[in-house]
Structure formats: structure tokens, C-alpha cells
Amino acid sequence: MSSTGTIPANAFSMKSPFGRRAATLSIAAAVGGFLFGFDSSVINGAVDAIEGNFELSAFLTGFVVAVALLGCAVGALIAGGLSDRWGRLRVMMLGAVMFFVSSVGSALTFSVPDLILWRVIGGIGIGIASVVAPAYIAEISPRQIRGALASLQQLAITLGIFAALLSDAVLANTAGGATEQLWWGMAAWRWMFLIGVIPAAVYGILAFVMPESPRYLIAKGRKDEAREVFTRLVPPADLDKTINEITSAIETDRKNQGASLRGPVLGLQGIVWVGIILSVFQQFVGINVIFYYSTTLWRAVGFDESNSLTISVFTSVTNVVVTLIAIWLVDRVGRKPILLTGSALMAVSLGAMALSFSFAQGTGSDVSLPAPWGTIALISANIFVVGFGASWGPLVWVLLGEIFPSRIRGKALGVAAAAQWIANFLITVSFPAMSAWSLPLTYLMYAIFAALSFAYVAWKIPETKGMELEQTETLFTKKKAPARSTS
DSSP: OOOOSOOOTTTTSTTSHHHHHHHHHHHHHTHHHHHHHHHHHHHHHHHHHHHHHHTOOHHHHHHHHHHHHHHHHHHHHHHHHHHHHHOHHHHHHHHHHHHHHHHHHHHTOOSHHHHHHHHHHHHHHHHHHHHHHHHHHHHHOOGGGHHHHHHHHHHHHHHHHHHHHHHHHHHHHHHTSTTSBOSTTOBHHHHHHHTTHHHHHHHHHHHHHSOOOHHHHHHTTOHHHHHHHHTTTSOHHHHHHHHHHHHHHHHHHHHTTTOOOOOSBTTBOHHHHHHHHHHHHHHHTOHHHHHHHHHHHHHHTTOOHHHHHHHHHHHHHHHHHHHHHHHHHHTTTOHHHHHHHHHHHHHHHHHHHHHHHTTOBSSGGGOBOOTTHHHHHHHHHHHHHHHHHTTHHHHHHHHHTTSSOGGGHHHHHHHHHHHHHHHHHHHHHHHHHHHHHOHHHHHHHHHHHHHHHHHHHHHHOOOOTTOOHHHHHHHHHSTTOOOOOOO
């Protein structure tokens, strides 16, 4: 069977039937990102209640908040192998089940050890989804809109953060406080966890009805099924070409299936370190401190619990809006200019936060910021979220899907994602103790990492806008490869 005819000029735009179908499937896959955002921020409204209920130290509080991220690192490392063996959709279902169980277990927790267990289980599921969802999106996305569709993962994360913070605020305000009883004799903070069963169920249902990745189907010799999927995603004139290219790429991957990540740079290939460093910078600027601890933070500088939760919701809305802007810009402006702008904005705003907290008065729960520093800190925090959400948040996921050679892409993506989760863990678990020691120095450290991220992108990251994956690989493996883009 062959395909004939010409390919319409707008065949792969978001306005075409093919582009819309690819976008629909990408949105469904990105619900895994929603689970990540929801799980990472739902603890925000519950952390003070958990700390008081179980009488936790600052270190143990940070560990309970961050321990899910260790599970995420494990999930990211095993996701590639599982999805190649079982298929993308079955692994997505596994992630949904693990998050569902984690939500119920966390809500009914009776001690710190079992709460840690449930959060680790949920983390493993989320780590699996964090690798499988971008892989699925990349495998069904036309290159012309790959950047926008890959950015949907980060948009879903921001929407998950917003949903978690909004539900936290509604539940706490309804009960009169996170520690107060709400329904069926359960405290509001327990309902904050339990409501996570809703997005988990949605993700599981979507994974059940979505078509399997055509690349996986071809790899398993199921070409007829793959062709059926591709008839909805590519024009007839491009159908055979697409299938033949994927078949050829799979054969190449099989020849190199023993390819190693090992190399001369501290035991790893240089390109793997690029992915690791990008992932670490994304977390070391401290973005998740805002979404994990913002309620506690704003209470510490003078806002009551209700206002603190409201401010956190507003911040999450800002994050969603600027991520939409990034999605619109990434295939128009390019990756590198957006990353550089974001780094500069984050460095300046974090520096302003460090300066503001140097004027803090009082200790413990009586800390306050005198005018105008409280306002400056609040504005700076939201500018920081704008800088991150419009740049490093979505674009690191885009680059991780583009920069690795096909022979090591699965392994390298898993390592980079695991590095991201570990870096997230280190920042999250250290913040309570560091903030008790010195908030100004804590934010100054994040500002320094933001400045270093600017220097690293300027030095090491080339532009990949509009390029085929094979072209982007040469940019990172050959210092002077031509940065030719394809329209």
C-alpha cells in the first residue's frame, strides 16, 4: 500500500485536523504532568497541620514534603524499560493506580512512617509518568509543532499546582482551618490528599481509551495498528514516509541497543551531562519552594492562613498564564533567547527577595516584614514565577526530548529526569532548616544559581527551533555543526 498526493502547507499546524488530533492526544498524555503538579503542591496547605499533628522537627517536616521526590527519581529511572516492554499506555495506567493508592493512603495516614510510605508510592507513579508522557508526546508530534506540544507537559504541571492550591484553599476555608474537621470526622488536611483520587482516575481512564504509541507498535511488529493510528495524525501523502522513517530508526536503535551512557566526562558522555545540568539548574533556582512552602512563607511574613492560601492560588494562576505564553513563543522565538531572558528575570527577582528578607523582624512564627519590604517580597516572588514559568519550566522538558542521540535517548532521558527529581528533593528537604537559619542567604543562593544558569545557556546551549531530531543531535556532539533550521 502506498500513499500518493501532496501535503497541504498547513497540514501540521494546530488548525489542521492532524495537528488538532496530535494536540488532543498530547493533552491526554500530559495529565501525568497534572498529577505531578497536584501531588507536589497539595502538601502546601497541609504541611503546617501535619507538622503540628505529628509534632515534627523542621528537618523531618522537610523530609515528609520532599520524600515523594525520591520515589519520582526511582520511577523515572525504571520508566523507559517498562514502557518499552509493556507499552506506553500500560505504564501510564500503572502511574495512575499508584497515585490513586497514594492519595487514599496519605489521607488516612496514622503515623509519619506510613505517610512517608504513601508519598513514596505516589512519587514512583509520578516519576514514571514524567518520562512516559513526554516520550508519548514526542512520538506522535509533528516537528513543526513539537515545541508547543512538548510544552504541554509543563502546562499540565502548572494546572495541577493551581488545582491543588485552589482545593487546599477551599477545603481549609470551608472547615475554618486545615486542622479543623470537615466531613465524616476527617480534618481538612486529610481531604486535601483524598481529592487527588479524582485526577488519578481521570488519567487512568484516558490511558485506557488512548491509542498506543505508533512507534511502540512498529517496534513490536504491529505495523497495521501503527498505520491506523498514523492515518489520524499525518496526511495520506506522508503516511508511508513516516512509517518507513520510524521503522529505519527502530532498526538503528536495535543495532545500538547496547549503547552505553559512559564517556570521558566524569564517566558519562558530555551530552548526558548537558541534560543533567539543565535539569539541576531547573530545580536549584528554588521554584518548588514557592509551591511547596508558600503558605507557610506568607504566614511567616504577616498574612493569616486564609490570605496565604489565596496568595498561593494567585501565584499558581500566574504560573499557568505565563506557561501558555511560553507555549506560544517556543516555536516562534526559539529556545535559547527565552531561557536567557528567564534566567535574568529569576536572578533579579530572587536577589530582591533576599534583600527584602534581610529586613525581617522577630523570630519563629512572629516574623514580619516592615513596609515596603513585605510588598516587595510578594511582587518579587510572583516575578520569579513569571520568569520561571515562561522559560525554564517548559523549555527544559522540550530540550530533554530533543538533545539526546536516538541510540541512548531512553536511557539518557531517564537519567536526566532522575537528576531533576533528586535536585528537587535536595532543595525541598533543605528549605525548612535553611530558612530557619537565614532566609536572605537562602534566596541569595537561589539567585546565584539563576545567574549561573544564564552563563551556562549562553556558553553551552545552541538553538534547536524547527530542526529535525537528527539535526539537533549534531549540534551537541559537534561544536561547529551548522545550526540550519527547517521551515
